[in-house]
Amino acid sequence: MSIPTYKTEALKSWNKAKEIRNDFYKRYQNAHENGGLRWAGGAWSFGAIPCGLGRDIFPITGEPYAAGIAFNKEFSLRCLEATERKGYARDLCAYMRTYWGSIILDEYLYGGKFPKPDFMWQDHVCCSHSKWYQVASELEGGIPTYSIDVAVGPYNSVTESKIDYIVAQMQDGIEWLKKTTGREYNDDLLIEAVNNECRATSAWAEICMYNMAKPAPLDEKTMYSLYVLGTLEKHSKIVADYYEELRDEVKWRVENGISATKHERCRLISDTQPPWGFLDVFRYLEGFGAVSVGSLYTFGLIGVWEDKPDGTWGPRTTPAQKGIKIETREQALRILADWNLSKPEWQHFYSPHLKSDMMIKICQQWQVDGVLLHYNRGCEGLSLGIAENRLALIEAGYPVMAFEGNMGDEREFDATKTMSRIDSFMETLGMKLINQ
Amino acid sequence: MINVGIDLGAKNIKIVMVSNGEVIARGITLSGFETKENSTALFDSMLQEHGIARGDISTITTTGSGRKAIDFATNSITEVTAATKGATTLFPTSRCVIDVGAEEGRSIRIDPNGKIIDFALNEKCAAGAGAFIESMGRALELTVETFGPLSLESDKEIPMNAQCAVFAESEVVSLLHSKTEKKDIAKAVNDAVASRIVSMTRKVGFEKDIQLIGGMAKNLGFVDSLKRALDSELIIPDFPEFISAYGAAIYND
Numbered sequence: 001m002s003i004p005t006y007k008t009e010a011l012k013s014w015n016k017a018k019e020i021r022n023d024f025y026k027r028y029q030n031a032h033e034n035g036g037l038r039w040a041g042g043a044w045s046f047g048a049i050p051c052g053l054g055r056d057i058f059p060i061t062g063e064p065y066a067a068g069i070a071f072n073k074e075f076s077l078r079c080l081e082a083t084e085r086k087g088y089a090r091d092l093c094a095y096m097r098t099y100w101g102s103i104i105l106d107e108y109l110y111g112g113k114f115p116k117p118d119f120m121w122q123d124h125v126c127c128s129h130s131k132w133y134q135v136a137s138e139l140e141g142g143i144p145t146y147s148i149d150v151a152v153g154p155y156n157s158v159t160e161s162k163i164d165y166i167v168a169q170m171q172d173g174i175e176w177l178k179k180t181t182g183r184e185y186n187d188d189l190l191i192e193a194v195n196n197e198c199r200a201t202s203a204w205a206e207i208c209m210y211n212m213a214k215p216a217p218l219d220e221k222t223m224y225s226l227y228v229l230g231t232l233e234k235h236s237k238i239v240a241d242y243y244e245e246l247r248d249e250v251k252w253r254v255e256n257g258i259s260a261t262k263h264e265r266c267r268l269i270s271d272t273q274p275p276w277g278f279l280d281v282f283r284y285l286e287g288f289g290a291v292s293v294g295s296l297y298t299f300g301l302i303g304v305w306e307d308k309p310d311g312t313w314g315p316r317t318t319p320a321q322k323g324i325k326i327e328t329r330e331q332a333l334r335i336l337a338d339w340n341l342s343k344p345e346w347q348h349f350y351s352p353h354l355k356s357d358m359m360i361k362i363c364q365q366w367q368v369d370g371v372l373l374h375y376n377r378g379c380e381g382l383s384l385g386i387a388e389n390r391l392a393l394i395e396a397g398y399p400v401m402a403f404e405g406n407m408g409d410e411r412e413f414d415a416t417k418t419m420s421r422i423d424s425f426m427e428t429l430g431m432k433l434i435n436q
Numbered sequence: 437m438i439n440v441g442i443d444l445g446a447k448n449i450k451i452v453m454v455s456n457g458e459v460i461a462r463g464i465t466l467s468g469f470e471t472k473e474n475s476t477a478l479f480d481s482m483l484q485e486h487g488i489a490r491g492d493i494s495t496i497t498t499t500g501s502g503r504k505a506i507d508f509a510t511n512s513i514t515e516v517t518a519a520t521k522g523a524t525t526l527f528p529t530s531r532c533v534i535d536v537g538a539e540e541g542r543s544i545r546i547d548p549n550g551k552i553i554d555f556a557l558n559e560k561c562a563a564g565a566g567a568f569i570e571s572m573g574r575a576l577e578l579t580v581e582t583f584g585p586l587s588l589e590s591d592k593e594i595p596m597n598a599q600c601a602v603f604a605e606s607e608v609v610s611l612l613h614s615k616t617e618k619k620d621i622a623k624a625v626n627d628a629v630a631s632r633i634v635s636m637t638r639k640v641g642f643e644k645d646i647q648l649i650g651g652m653a654k655n656l657g658f659v660d661s662l663k664r665a666l667d668s669e670l671i672i673p674d675f676p677e678f679i680s681a682y683g684a685a686i687y688n689d
Binding site: 400424 | 501513514515516517552553554555556557
């Protein structure tokens with residue numbers, strides 16, 4: 001088999017992405033120095049809403065914070081063991097255990113003591129989300145906590161009354177935020193944040209669309225470092241602007257044949273969070289000329305999509321693109337609720353078949369040759385039904401390699417065995433290591 | 437010219453030498469900790485025993501978990517590919533190959549052209565592999581050679597934890613304390629391993645013919661358990677523990 005060779009170069013906007021991420025954690029840490037407020041919550045929470053309290057409100061989102069710790073194996077293990085010593089079970093969400101461990105040790109990944117939030121702002125879509133912050137609040141001595149129940153079913157069954165249910169909780173939440181912080185609430189800031197979120201999450205989907213090109217302009221290992229900005233602050237102008245800049249650069253890469261990897265002869269997708277301490281798995285794949293072009297996870301955790309008239313998947317049209325001007329709090333909240341409920345990663349909490357359909361659609365549109373499924377013991381929510389997904393993908397004609405692991409607990413990932421399994425899987429696809 | 441296949445397994449190193457499609461030599465030795473040295477020693481002794489000059493050898497293909505340890509190999513392939521190549525060359529009607537060795541069990545589904553459709557390996561669990569039987573044999577004070585035949589003498593059905601070797605061993609101890617006969621415990625152990633392997637095989641899906649290879653194919657009790665669990669006859673080739681080495685040897689044909 002001939003081995004194609006492509007031009008490749010580093011992303012020009014790479015350093016900017018790193019700066020945004022570093023600034024995010026510093027801004028949270030230093031929020032109180034200038035009279036600002038800190039809040040903590042999940043990457044899935046309606047982060048646009050606290051923005052109405054002012055421009056000096058800085059969040060920390062638990063999942064990406066814990067993923068960052070997982071990359072630091074020494075600190076990760078200390079966090080996990082600290083949580084276990086407190087009596088929490090090892091089979092709970094690995095992000096949650098890591099986050100709690102950072103609080104228990106009172107150590108911040110980016111130096112110093114763990115900065116206590118002024119309030120918790122969370123929602124509840126997976127089995128751990130609300131409990132996570134309930135316990136975090138207790139560990140930190142009783143931080144005021146608010147959580148929104150979003151379990152209204154998949155988007156294809158959403159009705160106005162279901163939106164009403166969520167919006168009513170959001171409205172109550174705004175009153176709770178005012179009472180908890182003693183601040184007034186500015187609807188214009190809310191509207192700005194909602195527009196930013198729609199712009200950022202649609203732009204991320206557009207970036208992912210460019211990866212349909214052969215060769216792919218981005219590999220998934222790189223995408224992890226980019227999509228994460230959306231998990232930090234999807235409602236911020238900084239992230240929305242950055243994603244539009246990145247989108248233009250990725251478009252340029254496609255137009256100029258710039259590939260993510262030197263040799264692309266096999267296109268894969270993965271699923272769920274990877275074992276964060278072992279991202280060299282993706283570099284190992286590159287040795288075969290295999291590139292992971294994304295996943296439902298990297299595409300759909302931050303990206304918001306819609307079915308286009310021809311049946312394909314594409315970025316969801318933003319309210320601004322439709323000519324809708326958001327003018328009131330109620331309108332902003334309704335759009336925010338509807339927008340988030342349509343997010344792909346929210347769908348499969350209700351049925352693995354919905355997830356299988358989306359994965360097969362990705363395989364078709366992105367011209368995928370095989371799938372790596374991470375049976376992720378660290379995340380019950382995203383692993384739910386993954387064995388069903390495997391069967392559906394095989395039935396649809398896509399070779400699948402499953403491997404067990406944990407996104408945030410390296411004690412449950414066997415790197416050597418996984419690499420060995422990759423060797424076998426690659427051989428079944430007709431691939432050998434290029435330098436062998 | 438002669439083609440050589442070396443299967444560096446967790447417990448044993450197996451070498452097969454093939455000339456014009458015919459096996460001309462087989463050799464086996466314990467892997468130990470010095471796999472490279474032990475492989476080289478076995479290889480050299482086979483050359484000497486069969487009067488083969490090094491220059492007569494055209495390819496040396498390694499497979500098995502230790503396959504990367506050999507620096508004189510010309511090629512290396514995974515266990516899945518080697519098992520499939522060897523098994524389907526001997527019995528082209530095979531649509532499913534079950535390979536159970538000391539460290540690992542694997543099930544491979546194959547299309548009529550010999551192409552691998554899917555495969556599954558036992559995860560972090562010893563209960564689907566031969567080392568588990570050895571461990572249980574030690575608990576029962578039985579040799580590996582007597583374990584299988586003894587289990588065939590039992591007609592009892594004793595359920596045992598098929599998911600974890602650690603739990604299973606404590607169950608064996610409990611059964612011994614309750615004066616359960618060794619033959620019944622041996623059968624329960626073989627049934628448990630078979631259950632584990634069948635669960636894995638069902639994961640990839642299977643159709644007949646089913647071929648069993650690997651060292652565990654020599655355990656008659658396990659073979660009987662597997663047949664009952666699959667409700668199917670099994671093809672068992674001669675020298676089942678050498679099939680992956682054979683597949684490696686003929687890989688370049």
